[in-house]
Amino acid sequence: MGWIDLRTNPHHQDFPGGWHRDIGNRDPKLEEEMEELKRPMNNLRWYLALVDDDCLQIIPDSQLRNRTERERECLVNSPHDDLPGQKVIALKAGQVVFWCGKTIHRGKMRMDIERLTLAASWRKWEKDEALEEKVDSRFEWRLDESIRDFLPPAMHVYYDRWRTLQKN
Numbered sequence: 001m002g003w004i005d006l007r008t009n010p011h012h013q014d015f016p017g018g019w020h021r022d023i024g025n026r027d028p029k030l031e032e033e034m035e036e037l038k039r040p041m042n043n044l045r046w047y048l049a050l051v052d053d054d055c056l057q058i059i060p061d062s063q064l065r066n067r068t069e070r071e072r073e074c075l076v077n078s079p080h081d082d083l084p085g086q087k088v089i090a091l092k093a094g095q096v097v098f099w100c101g102k103t104i105h106r107g108k109m110r111m112d113i114e115r116l117t118l119a120a121s122w123r124k125w126e127k128d129e130a131l132e133e134k135v136d137s138r139f140e141w142r143l144d145e146s147i148r149d150f151l152p153p154a155m156h157v158y159y160d161r162w163r164t165l166q167k168n
Contacts, residue, residue: 002120002121002122002123003120003121004118004119004120004121005118005119005120006116006117006118006119007047007055007107007109007115007116007117007118007119008115008116009109009110009111009112009113009114009115010109010111011111012111013111014109014110014111015107015108015109015111016080016106016108017055017057017080017106017107017108017109018075018079018080018106019059019071019074019075019079019080019083019104019105019106020075020079020104020105020106021062021063021075021101021102021103021104021105022043022045022101022102022121023036023043023101023102024036026075026076027072027075027076030066033066033067034066036102037063037064037065037066037102041063041100041102042123042124043100043101043102043121043122043123043124044098044099044100044101044121044122044123045098045099045100045101045105045119045120045121046096046097046098046099046119046120046121046122047091047096047097047117047118047119047120048094048095048096048117048118048120049091049092049093049094049095049096049116049117050093050094050116050117050118051093051114051115051116051117052090052091052092052093053090053091053115053116053117054088054089054090054091055107055108055109055115055117056088056089056091056097056105056106056107057086057087057088057089057105057106057107057108058086058087058089058099058103058104058105059071059083059085059086059087059103059104059105060085060087060103062102062103062104063100063102063103063104067104070083070084071083071104075104079106083104091117101121101123142166143163143166147159148160148163
């Protein structure tokens, strides 16, 4: 289970990106947060830079602990503020970075700097989890019938196969 997409820079305005963890609730109770962080890693993210890319910022080792009070305040109320200890992950074209989705991170994109980065997520399904039948809401637009019309005819068969897989 997972997704892959191509990240490009915004062309009309900067996109500041907000700090978050890829674990659901933006402000879980301490006990819930610790329970999630103690679970074995089942959420892997990666970026493959096709051109130099310094958009990704992380808080190193934050996947190993609960949020500090400052991190909590930032994630909940001011996700675009800087955080102590933040680190820019500067990739050269062709480099890949992998990180745990539980890590506090953000993507900060500028309209005047080219960005072409393959971004992907892998998530292991656990037997005790309910299997979500819904497509991730961020990607539902890709299933719209009209998308096919904009693709080269040679891609239609691949798109049709992919679209069928997403709905099953």
